[in-house]
Amino acid sequence: MNSETGAGAPLVVKDVVCGFCGLGCDDLEVEVAGREVRPRASVCPEAARLLRRLDTGAEAGPASDAVYGRARKLLEAARAPVFAGLGADVDGGRAILDLAARHGGVLDHAVSDGLFANYAAAQRTGWLATTLAEVRNHCDVLLVVGEDPSASFGRFFERALPTDPLFAASRQVIVLGGTLGAAARRQLGAAGVTEIAAEDLTAALSALTQMVAGPAPRGTSFGGAAADALEAAAAALKAAAYAVAVWNAAALEDADLIAERATRLVDALNITTRAGVFPLGGRDNIIGINQLLLWRLGYPLRTAIRGETSEHDSALYATEAALKDADLLVWVSAFRPEPPPAFGGPVIVIGHPDTQFATPPEVFIPVGTPGVDHAGTVFRMDAIVSLPLGALRVATLPSVAEAVRRLEPVR
């Protein structure tokens, strides 16, 4: 962390790593004065909102011993806990996993719907993927399926398609079934943009995929997308040196079908040229927690530990489904004040101090935010790169790992 101080001036911290959306920006600039944190530069709207801290004096303080004691009792009594949310850095995830191994229970993340939509394709056929630095430098044709990625990943185009690539001779963006906003267009600079309207995104993408793979389907429009526009897109993709397909499964209906079609499209392109899928996602370190589960349990999220064994079922152990058979919800959300889903049984929240509850949980343990109050590791959306978050101020709340370790039985 680079810092500059002046007499009485707030501390300016450069090259701050951001762990919120999964894009892995690490060049943020913030101002820190005592307990206050103010974003200054290279900050997207979401990061600005989540990094900002004002010293109102009303921030929740650390939970008392009695609160931890109550949480331990609830855990001891539970027969079928669900550990959900899981918005934590890797160390926090390790602690939660240890706790789940001790008590049994289901493990799932707040935003795993998108991940499992993608896995429906990846686990059935596999896929040919790429990572951010490759996109930055190789990608000459980017296919965006669905909404403008900037809506959820504010600096996506700035990061993925900077104006000075090493290899790409030109940049073209094809948006299928969506339009790019002003921020996206500003970030894209001189890159060409083609928007293809579609009513049924799956049908339009299926047709495009079929046009790339051949033989081309017959018709004048597919899912509301004009055939000639799709044909031009297919030609551009086939002529690309390095095409990349992105979609944000969390924001799509039938995301599993979109992922499957995009995967097939990229497979077809790779027969003659190079291409990769670059699925968007990765909020609140879901990728890091998922990676942790894979190396610790051999299964991704949506896994239950029962007795001495674990089992994975992407439907049965999704939070909503698992809560139907649960007698305790342990909700972890350190990155943002995200309240737990509605649940009839007791709830332990290990969460952001600003969390607002419709119904107060049985136990609330406020924790610091990784990257603001605590150092920690988070993974980027591509699951390859992980980043060291730093602390911006002295923590007054425990980290997730510290809080969860205190829930182990007192000996």
Added chain:
Amino acid sequence: MRIRLKGGRVLDPAHGENAVARDVEFVDGRIVAATREKADAEHELGGAVVMAGGIDLHSHIAGGKMNLARLLMQEDRRAHPEPALPGFSGAACGCGGGRAVPTAHATGCRYAELGYTTVFEPAMLGSNARSAHLEMADIPNLDTGAYLVLGNDDFILRLIKAGAPQEEINAYVGWMLKATQAFAIKIVNPGGINAFKFNARKLDLDEANPHYEVTPRTVLTTLIRAVTELGVPHPIHLHGCNLGVPGNDETTLATIAAAEGRRLHLTHLQFHSYGTEGDRRFSSSAARIAAMVNANPNISVDVGQVMFGQTVTASADYMSQYRNRGLASPKKSIGMDIELDAGCGVVPFEYRDRNFVNALQWAIGLELFLLVEDPWRIFLTTDHPNGGPFTTYPHLIRLLMDRDFRNAQLATLNKTAQAHTLLAQITREYSLEEIAILTRAAPARILGLKDKGHLAPGAVADIAVHEENADREAMFSRAKLVFKNGRLIVRDGEVIDLAPGTTHVVRTDFDTAIESKLDTWFDRAVGLKAKHFRLSDGELRGGRGPTVLNCVGGAS
């Protein structure tokens, strides 16, 4: 704490001890000269064989590609659930399971049961180093280390193309070793993974990369010179060009020649020893290649033996894995271009004994084992999990030690393959001492681990005790006792305790002037700050940091 092992027969080839009846004594994790002092614990071994803990110098145990493999191999995971651990006194251990790609915990436990205490991940990508180290921190009972994949990264290819002086290459390699907390340099398909990003589908030793116009030979010789001059103990660990391609024998022979007498390690040589003779245009070149290895004392190899059954192949060699994806079983595979760095390809595979190619691959591996004469220059690997899971090592050891068993196995294989191998004519049987060399003394020596792989005073008390048994597979399947750093972790083939391991890294001197260039490169090209790419010592092994081997450079 003083522990004494009494009545064992010590097999310590590093010191010429071949089944010497003597006590082995250790205090607080280090072997000491035998004393008459009262020990805190004594174990009566009744003639069992005592060796240093096994060292596997090439086994894929951590990193992103293994997690991709786990994701693809859910069937394998389900088929191999958490084992019951009757002797294990800990709480629910989150052990996980799996056979082809076991979990971190299961990796540590299964290796320990076989008497192994140190394992090296041979293909860590710099961009994935943090993840690989996080995963290694969760492997109990093993010391680990990782070889950094270089030679396909755009930074080095740009340097080479620009004709950068060797000193600058060395500075980069030194910086990268430190930044990624690596132990050695691996080259995977030199320049080929990069060429695939520019749509090249193959790259021979003297074929130019379509963008950089740099050949694999230049990448190889440049990096051989770098590790030599930096004083990295382990030579370049090379996964050569044309993996799995019939006719790659010529490439392999040319690669050995390209080393020009400098040290070079050829990994999973079996996959690079294929000729094109016969009706099927697929034949064994093991004899030719073994002869060349025998004639070049600068060359060391590990085999990458194929073992029959379901496994998954995971490699940084996306170019080759893309070529092989049609052979996937089950039919699915993952490929990835990675971060101006390298790539990866994950292809599930079942080696079938009735399949001509698979059966001949099996035979080629054994031919190499038996025809390479110097046991100090050949290492026992299956390239886990690519040729088969490491848990098949005891079976492999029996194949090497027991000619009748080997020939009986051979007789059950694909008939055409039998006719294409000279395996049945090879009479060599490995001795126990030779197995101890392959799996202990030699890897310690080639890795520069002076306090491992032997049982003399000063050595780390990583010790495996095996009951003598004529059935060598049974003998090596379940260690009688295993001590990790002096702590008893296995008794009668069962894990009874978990000991934290350490991670070995090397550090070299390098010219720090490279750092400003790297800062610019990471900022502009990679889109990640160099300082965030770099791992601090505290990020290893849950804050305990690495075990550092400081290299003494200057040789050339």
